[in-house]
Amino acid sequence: MTIDTPGTGLDPTHDPTRASGLADPGSVSGITRSRTTTILGAVVLAGAGLWLFLAFGATDPDVRIVEGNEVGQYDAIRLMYVHVPAAITAYLAFFVTAVGSAMVLIKKSVWWDLVAGSSAEIGSVAAALALITGSIWGKPIWNTWWEWGDVRLLTTLVLFMLSLGYLAVRRLEGTAEERAKRSAIIGLLLLFNVILVNRSVELWADQTIHQQSTIADAKIEDLKAFTLYYSMLLGAVAYAWMLIHRFRLAWLERQYDRFGIDDAIARRHAEGASS
Amino acid sequence: MNHFEEIALIAGKDLRIEGRSRVALNQIAPFAILVIVLFGFALDADRTTLQTFTPGLYWMAVLLSSVLAVHRSVAVEAGEGAREGLLLSGLRPASVFLGKAVALVAQLLIVAIVLLGGVLIFYSASIEDPVLLVTSLLGAVLGVGAAGTLYGALLGSQRARETILPILLLPVLAPVLIAATRAFGDAMGTTGTDGWAWTQLLYAFAAIYTAFGVLSHGVLMEEN
Numbered sequence: 001m002t003i004d005t006p007g008t009g010l011d012p013t014h015d016p017t018r019a020s021g022l023a024d025p026g027s028v029s030g031i032t033r034s035r036t037t038t039i040l041g042a043v044v045l046a047g048a049g050l051w052l053f054l055a056f057g058a059t060d061p062d063v064r065i066v067e068g069n070e071v072g073q074y075d076a077i078r079l080m081y082v083h084v085p086a087a088i089t090a091y092l093a094f095f096v097t098a099v100g101s102a103m104v105l106i107k108k109s110v111w112w113d114l115v116a117g118s119s120a121e122i123g124s125v126a127a128a129l130a131l132i133t134g135s136i137w138g139k140p141i142w143n144t145w146w147e148w149g150d151v152r153l154l155t156t157l158v159l160f161m162l163s164l165g166y167l168a169v170r171r172l173e174g175t176a177e178e179r180a181k182r183s184a185i186i187g188l189l190l191l192f193n194v195i196l197v198n199r200s201v202e203l204w205a206d207q208t209i210h211q212q213s214t215i216a217d218a219k220i221e222d223l224k225a226f227t228l229y230y231s232m233l234l235g236a237v238a239y240a241w242m243l244i245h246r247f248r249l250a251w252l253e254r255q256y257d258r259f260g261i262d263d264a265i266a267r268r269h270a271e272g273a274s275s
Numbered sequence: 276m277n278h279f280e281e282i283a284l285i286a287g288k289d290l291r292i293e294g295r296s297r298v299a300l301n302q303i304a305p306f307a308i309l310v311i312v313l314f315g316f317a318l319d320a321d322r323t324t325l326q327t328f329t330p331g332l333y334w335m336a337v338l339l340s341s342v343l344a345v346h347r348s349v350a351v352e353a354g355e356g357a358r359e360g361l362l363l364s365g366l367r368p369a370s371v372f373l374g375k376a377v378a379l380v381a382q383l384l385i386v387a388i389v390l391l392g393g394v395l396i397f398y399s400a401s402i403e404d405p406v407l408l409v410t411s412l413l414g415a416v417l418g419v420g421a422a423g424t425l426y427g428a429l430l431g432s433q434r435a436r437e438t439i440l441p442i443l444l445l446p447v448l449a450p451v452l453i454a455a456t457r458a459f460g461d462a463m464g465t466t467g468t469d470g471w472a473w474t475q476l477l478y479a480f481a482a483i484y485t486a487f488g489v490l491s492h493g494v495l496m497e498e499n
Contacts, residue, residue, distance in 0.1 A: 105491075105494070158446050158449055161442065161446040162446045162447070164442060165439065165442045165443035165446065168435075168439050168442065168443070169429070169430075169439065169443065172430075172433050172435060172439070173433065173434070173435075174433075181494050181495070182429055182495070185425075185429060185491050185494070185495070186426075186429060186443070189447070189487065192483060192487070193446070193447050196450045196480060196483070197446075197449055197450055199450070199476075200449070200450035200453045200454055200476060201453065203453075203472075203473075203476070204453045204457065
């Protein structure tokens with residue numbers, strides 16, 4: 001029996017086993033790699049090398065002279081090259097989840113359901129990374145691991161919690177269609193919840209001590225700014241790369257759920273007939 | 276039957292079950308009181324501290340109790356083919372959602388009122404603006420009822436419901452906790468914020484979740 005595996009890009013109709021010369025229509029291909037992901041993966045790997053060099057080698061610590069005093073974040077600024085892309089990737093990923101969820105409800109599309117779920121997994125890891133690096137950065141700069149007065153911090157934390165709930169719901173029992181509908185509603189609500197939480201925390205905290213966009217204020221210049229932008233781009237590319245792989249894995253899992261047992265039974269029958 | 280009759284039918288059914296089983300009154304309300312008593316122990320029964328934090332502690336107790344109330348609201352549909360019966364009844368899904376939400380709000384109101392008596396006695400709380408207090412309380416309970424009914428329906432008869440509902444529902448209710456605490460702070464004179472602005476947020480929250488519940492309940496009823 002043929003299992004249709006998703007191929008290049010996120011197109012499930014394409015069969016990568018044919019393209020990669022691994023074609024064996026009689027077996028389930030467990031490969032989530034294609035030429036696109038190989039290239040993307042290589043770009044991410046090479047990009048990460050350059051990123052390490054820029055973030056930890058080429059750029060200077062943040063030290064500025066303001067009114068004769070030495071101020072700045074010193075080496076803590078290097079955490080920003082992880083923290084900012086992680087936070088942006090998290091929000092991008094959850095936005096994709098919300099869009100995917102809406103598409104599931106509108107088009108009853110399996111494809112979007114798997115995209116939404118895969119994206120949320122990456123998003124929650126990215127959100128956790130953003131929270132952890134932010135906390136480590138906050139200790140020397142704000143002199144606290146956690147700051148209750150900060151809107152973005154609290155919003156991101158609640159978003160992270162919400163995403164854990166979403167992922168828990170995805171793992172509930174039931175048919176694939178039930179699961180898709182259920183998670184789509186929660187996935188779409190993620191967006192509204194984040195807006196509501198953000199708005200209420202904003203009013204509640206009255207103020208934020210979060211760094212306002214430091215690039216715009218020209219506090220970060222030249223190579224540091226370049227490294228920051230570059231790390232955001234790298235984060236986005238890495239996200240795309242992981243999303244494609246995770247999506248394909250989800251697709252294979254789904255195919256296995258649908259056809260795995262039938263396939264195994266058919267094979268046992270064939271064994272019985274041949275012996 | 277028109278929409279209102281359908282809503283009244285469903286709400287009446289749930290409230291009749293409550294009237295006979297007294298789960299909200301005999302189990303959930305005492306639990307809520309227990310929570311505020313335990314807060315009293317945790318905060319070393321310091322009268323000033325308790326008074327200052329009465330709004331927050333009160334709403335924490337309401338939220339924790341609401342998780343139980345939502346469980347109960349879902350549980351009455353879980354057994355003995357009740358869900359199938361509801362599907363076969365031909366009632367509009369939107370009416371089922373609203374009916375269940377009305378019943379949940381009514382039960383939460385009972386809990387909230389009992390609890391209000393509790394904080395007045397145990398924490399020596401005082402009410403300075405009764406109109407604001409009642410208005411914000413109603414708005415918050417409407418929001419919790421709508422969101423609770425929606426998330427309860429999402430989980431349906433799932434065995435994992437007990438563990439998933441709190442982590443799903445409580446972060447969603449974070450804005451209600453913030454807004455209701457602030458509004459109560461104003462109504463009880465513990466903080467100098469504008470309680471009416473927060474009350475608006477509570478009603479906006481309730482409106483969003485009611486709309487979402489009405490729109491999505493059709494999809495949900497088919498599956499569970």
